Amino acid sequence: MRTATLRRDTSETRISVSVNLDGTGQYDIHTGVGFFDHMLEQLARHSLIDVTLHCDGDLHIDQxxxxxxxxxxxxxxxxxxxxxxxGIRRYADALSPMDETLTRVALDISGRPWLVWKTAFTQTRLGEMDTELFQHWFHSFAQTAGITLHVETLYGDNNHHIAESAYKGLARALREAIEIDPRKVGVIPSTKGTL
Structure with missing residues (x-):
């Protein structure tokens, strides 16, 4: 089983997280920010990664x-x-439609973190969540996951749909990229021999 459990405790947040890459998309997520929880639940469900994530953060300051x-x-x-x-497939992409919105996500589990973000919002908040934090979330996730990540909303008007299509697109691309390729089991997918 490809699993991990870790804690991240700072003076600003206390986080426990567990993942199972070969799961079924089960989740138990509590961050104190409702819309953010909703996005992380979409990520788990559509990537088929089981995610448990509990965060106790300094929300009295901001999110x-x-x-x-x-x-x-x-x-x-x-x-x-x-x-x-x-053995992983390494590369994947997904087009993620949600009603009038279409977002394209492409990624490479390269070990070289990078984010290209071509998504914008016309509202400053969705529910309780500041929309400026979506780009920051994708950037921070790409950094520690070691992923080259491109996210581009091709068109869309509804801010909820734009955010959700980005997370679902990431989920669907991640699902494919982390899958074991039956033609390359046991092989590191790089001519360098390491990622």
Whole structure:
């Protein structure tokens, strides 16, 4: 089983996270930010990664530390569960439609973190969540997961749909990229021999 469990405790947040990359998309997520929980639940459900994530953050200040540190912890857990990445497909992309919105996500589990973000919001908040934090979440997740990640909303008007299509697109691309390729079992998918 490709699993990982870790804790991340700072003066700003206390986080426990567990992942099972070969799961069924079960989740138990509590961050104190309702819309953010909804997005992480979409990520788990559509990637088929089982995710348990509990965060006790300094929400009396704002949501920044909770969102950022949850991304850092989740990305670290995914990287730990991937190990040396033997046998994975490595590359994947997904088009994620949600009503009038279409988002494209492409990724490479490269060990070279990068984010290209071409998504914008016309509202400053969705529910309780500051929309400026979505880009920061994707950046922080890509950093610790070691993923080259491109997210582009091709079109869309509804801010809820734009956010959700980005998370679902990431989920569907991640699901494919972490799968074991039956033609390359045990092989690191790089001519360098390491990722």
């Amino acid at each position: 920044h530390h909770t969102v950022e540190d949850s991304a850092l912890a989740l990305g670290s857990a995914v990287a730990q569960a991937l190990g040396d990445k033997r």
